[in-house]
Amino acid sequence: MSFFEADNISINFGGIRAVDGVSFKVAKGEVFTVIGPNGAGKTTIFNLVSRFYDPTDGRLIFEDDDITKVPSHRIAALGIARTFQNIELFEHATLLQNLLLARHAHKKSGFFSELLFLPSVRRLEVEHREAVEKVIDFLDLQQYRDSFIVNLPYGVRKVTELARALCTDPKLLLLDEPSSGLNVEETDDMAFWIQDIKNLLGITVLMVEHDMKLVSAVSDRVLALNYGRPLAMGTVQEVQAHPEVIRAYLGG
Amino acid sequence: MRFAFKTSYEQDTNMFRDRIDASWYLLLAAAVLVLPAVLPVYYVGETTWVFIYAITGVSLMVLVGYTGLVSLGHAAFLGIGAYAHAYFLSHGLPWVVSAGLAIFLTTACGLVVGLPALRMTGIYLAIATLAFSVIIQEVFSRWESVTHGLSGMPVGKAVIFGVSFADDRAFYYLCLGFLVLALWLTRNLLRAPTGRAWIAIRDSEIAAQSMGVNLAIYKSMAFAYSAGLMGLAGVLFAHKIAFLAPDIFTILLSIQLLLLVIVGGLGSLHGAVFGAIFVALLPPVIAILRDSIPASFHDVATASGIAPLAWLGDAIGNFLKKPGVEAGIFGLILVTVILVEPLGMYGRWVKLRIFFSTFPMYKRATFKRQRTYMKTERLR
Numbered sequence: 040m041s042f043f044e045a046d047n048i049s050i051n052f053g054g055i056r057a058v059d060g061v062s063f064k065v066a067k068g069e070v071f072t073v074i075g076p077n078g079a080g081k082t083t084i085f086n087l088v089s090r091f092y093d094p095t096d097g098r099l100i101f102e103d104d105d106i107t108k109v110p111s112h113r114i115a116a117l118g119i120a121r122t123f124q125n126i127e128l129f130e131h132a133t134l135l136q137n138l139l140l141a142r143h144a145h146k147k148s149g150f151f152s153e154l155l156f157l158p159s160v161r162r163l164e165v166e167h168r169e170a171v172e173k174v175i176d177f178l179d180l181q182q183y184r185d186s187f188i189v190n191l192p193y194g195v196r197k198v199t200e201l202a203r204a205l206c207t208d209p210k211l212l213l214l215d216e217p218s219s220g221l222n223v224e225e226t227d228d229m230a231f232w233i234q235d236i237k238n239l240l241g242i243t244v245l246m247v248e249h250d251m252k253l254v255s256a257v258s259d260r261v262l263a264l265n266y267g268r269p270l271a272m273g274t275v276q277e278v279q280a281h282p283e284v285i286r287a288y289l290g291g
Numbered sequence: 292m293r294f295a296f297k298t299s300y301e302q303d304t305n306m307f308r309d310r311i312d313a314s315w316y317l318l319l320a321a322a323v324l325v326l327p328a329v330l331p332v333y334y335v336g337e338t339t340w341v342f343i344y345a346i347t348g349v350s351l352m353v354l355v356g357y358t359g360l361v362s363l364g365h366a367a368f369l370g371i372g373a374y375a376h377a378y379f380l381s382h383g384l385p386w387v388v389s390a391g392l393a394i395f396l397t398t399a400c401g402l403v404v405g406l407p408a409l410r411m412t413g414i415y416l417a418i419a420t421l422a423f424s425v426i427i428q429e430v431f432s433r434w435e436s437v438t439h440g441l442s443g444m445p446v447g448k449a450v451i452f453g454v455s456f457a458d459d460r461a462f463y464y465l466c467l468g469f470l471v472l473a474l475w476l477t478r479n480l481l482r483a484p485t486g487r488a489w490i491a492i493r494d495s496e497i498a499a500q501s502m503g504v505n506l507a508i509y510k511s512m513a514f515a516y517s518a519g520l521m522g523l524a525g526v527l528f529a530h531k532i533a534f535l536a537p538d539i540f541t542i543l544l545s546i547q548l549l550l551l552v553i554v555g556g557l558g559s560l561h562g563a564v565f566g567a568i569f570v571a572l573l574p575p576v577i578a579i580l581r582d583s584i585p586a587s588f589h590d591v592a593t594a595s596g597i598a599p600l601a602w603l604g605d606a607i608g609n610f611l612k613k614p615g616v617e618a619g620i621f622g623l624i625l626v627t628v629i630l631v632e633p634l635g636m637y638g639r640w641v642k643l644r645i646f647f648s649t650f651p652m653y654k655r656a657t658f659k660r661q662r663t664y665m666k667t668e669r670l671r
Binding site for chain 1: 300301303304476479480482483484485487488490491493494495497498499500501502503504505506512558
């Protein structure tokens, strides 16, 4: 019985074993962070979980279901949403359209009713809009609603990505380096939001992060990786004090 | 400057932004409706071309402007629609059935051609669709039992439920009606989840996928829908041109259609219509200039006594008569548009409108885009 479990997953790219037998369990309602030096395989794990890559070995289990073979476009409907390290927003659309697209997994209208824009489609649109507006209020994005993403500053785009992931109504949220490119203030905001997401919305967070200040502020448990292998797992203090982790970061 | 004051979420799902916008469109509708009454019949015919090209523009806009898939083979879909309609009509099918079957057939072809699009993007997709159009053109000229091959195929006038559209003015209204229908249906899709999914695929496939968009389904849907609209345009095209021959539906026509959406402005339905006005009206404008420039220069020369002016007028007239000049002017305009105004005629129109609505306060930097170098290599 587990909320999310990676069971001994591995993946090979040609001769390189990017992830090598990584196992971890994420309990419902916790913030679980994966740390490690560049190239340790953190983002690869995310791409495995969101099913862009097929693992060579191992299984992924979400709410007691094996999702190792589920196609990537079905992941959102299961309740797993993600953000990207190098922002992947729909740039030539407004912020509102970006967030509304995140409701796609909950789409109920058929092609022909949309073609005629029947009253049922209009009603569903308003329902989606209401869900989106809650997230906009939560993350204070009101003033950017109708702005095109290309015209927004980097920090706002980062928050928009978080908002888009939240709009899918996820149970498990994957955050790929939420603080990269943000200044100190924005990183603090991000830490508060992650805590709110966990405490107020009850969403479980799986995060990849480099900024140890953010990691220690929000994480319940931390997994340290190096060269695709797990080094240590536990609370932030335990992992930071672990001799293997210190060696991986400082060399020696 | 005017701000739309929104009081409910429904307002954002409306066809028009507000009453003022809607009344402008009402004015446009009235103008288009009375146009045949005041224009000479030749110009009514030319405006009908604008409507037919606008339907092809909407078709290609869905695919290129909204879904981000390039097709160099859309003339083939136009041809399939036209030939199928002509064939069914010649076998005595009623107009509505014939047109319906032609559109259905084109949609099916679009679905089949869309299949490789699931694996290809950019230049490779362009080449694949180009190959398709070459094959189809060959089919048009060789399958003589259906298409009459190179000797061509005459198409009668449209008669729908006993009402004849043989008159140019009547046919004008028929094409206008279908254009409005095509615009309305497409706009409906674009403000619904399907349209958003297309836009998402255009801007980031990987993000679209992780938000639950099934790329295979939505890409083939875009291809099929686009081909279906092309079939509709083909049906009207067949009646308008009255005689089908394989050399109409060449790669040049495909490129002209692509030019239409690029010059009009990618990513807007307005662009499709603006582009159609440009593509359909440029040849007659060149023809008019060709005939009127030498004459008017001669007039000026005799009036002012400067003889070289007459010589210059003849030179311009002769130049415009040369074969290939029209294509050259098209190309020149395309290059200019891409260099000067990547958002096309619609983009220019938006800028003009904002200039006037903010009049003394317009900032030149409003549309300056900051260059960003954030995208690194994407997952493929």
